[in-house]
Amino acid sequence: MHCLLLIGLLSSAIGLRWMVSRHPYSGQKKGPMFGDFEAQRHWMEITVNMEPNEWYQNSTMNNLSYWGLDYPPLTAYHAYLCGLVSNMLNPSWCKLNESRGHESSEHKLFMRYTVTKKITTLMTLLFCPLLYLIDHGHFQYPL
Template identity: 30%
Template structure:
């Protein structure tokens, strides 16, 4: 008898993701919190209004209070919405949304989780090359917190966690500049990840800048700073350009 080979981390991750996706589909009609109304309004806001009004519109109590890259992400998710129901992305939003609205937003959460799967697959490949256990990565796909918060309470934290894991993959590969840029993009998507910024700064400073001589080290520090600054400029500059929106953006850094 020939011994059966154990499944690869990649195939295990795909199966774990597919199984979790089926569970999430079963949870579509379950409880939803006010975050469903928040993100439904943000889809309508970013689709129906020009960007200069995203942070100043007051037609709803659910004002946009995430950084600009998440606003662009909402805009992207809203593009196919008129094919399902034009009222889904019209302002003002309806007080009693039909089931199609709930189904559409639940599916956008599940679809955006593909970034989480891709990042887990990349890290699983890294773990296999370094002969490290990758069970923890598989458990990320089945995280009760992601299922309960993203697919019941309603959030897009799976997509954001995918960005974080993608950044860690680049760091694992020794591509520190790419890892720093992706983490900067994450900060421009949800400011709560600022809690990890000091850890990133210390790691990148020691691993990317130190131990390479003063001149080369300073040059790398300037390069990393310029790359991160470019990400923030790309995210915030269009909104800072419009008069009065600096004050609106101030609330994004308030926890």
């Protein structure tokens, strides 16, 4: 019974996420700013194509009125790491000043998998020291 409940909850969570993702997001296909998705994509574009000392500076290559990076440096470095992976998968996703408004389904899927809270939660669960020490070190349940 417990297993069926878990499967039902997991299926419901996946189904709900799928249903929400089938509908337009804020600003989708609505230039010139294209919404929050574009802000996140643009921050990856800025961080992978410019030097860190230029990320927060207005210039011809970094127009701060177009989704200027306005969060603390930790957010910028997160965008940088995601941008590096994004660039390896498809350089057109973060091509400086040429990829504005890019909304491919592949890039949207990539962006969904880079959400920090999900990654942090997963890493916490997978690498929680107390879980290893108590459940696997102390109790040593037989397999």
